[in-house]
Amino acid sequence: MTVIAWPDVLGRLNRAVREAGGESAFARKYGLPRQDVHEAMKGNRHPGPGMLAAVGVRKVVVTSYEVVAAPVPPAADPSPGTCACPATAERACKNPVCPRQPAHLRKIPNPEAA
Known part of the structure; x- marks a missing residue:
């Protein structure tokens, strides 16, 4: 799996829109609302799955964790x-x-x- 950064996604979208002949032509070609394409091009909205598929990418969410303190030792159970x-x-x-x-x-x- 190759992971690309957000600016690279916008670059692919810009290139695809130029090759299609503009925002309206790109939207018609892929059955997307023109306003959604325009908002994604301006960076006001993240592209949806259809727009991402049109430029050959999909969204991947990664969860990471940060160590903020030493582990808490387990509580000792009181004896019976x-x-x-x-x-x-x-x-x-x-x-x-x-x-x-x-x-x-x-x-x-x-x-x-x-």
């Missing part, structure tokens, strides 16, 4: 019997770090907040 809550099968535990609390509901303490 240290939770003072009267949790039963009918009533859920209210202690956010209780080992009987479902894992997706447990709160991980932030050591830096102390």
Whole structure:
């Protein structure tokens, strides 16, 4: 897969519009609204899938992640019997770090907040 930058997409669009004989001719040739072609040429609107296909490209979205802090260590589960809550099968535990609390509901303490 070859990835190109936005200015290269605009360059391909400009070249295709010139070769077609103008914005109106390009829009007619590919069945696109002329105003959409005009707005994309000015940079006011990103071209849609039809316009991108006409110039031989497709939009690819890339997600990236940034490291902003050291990983938070996992919370130590209290040993059995240290939770003072009267949790039963009918009533859920209210202690956010209780080992009987479902894992997706447990709160991980932030050591830096102390």
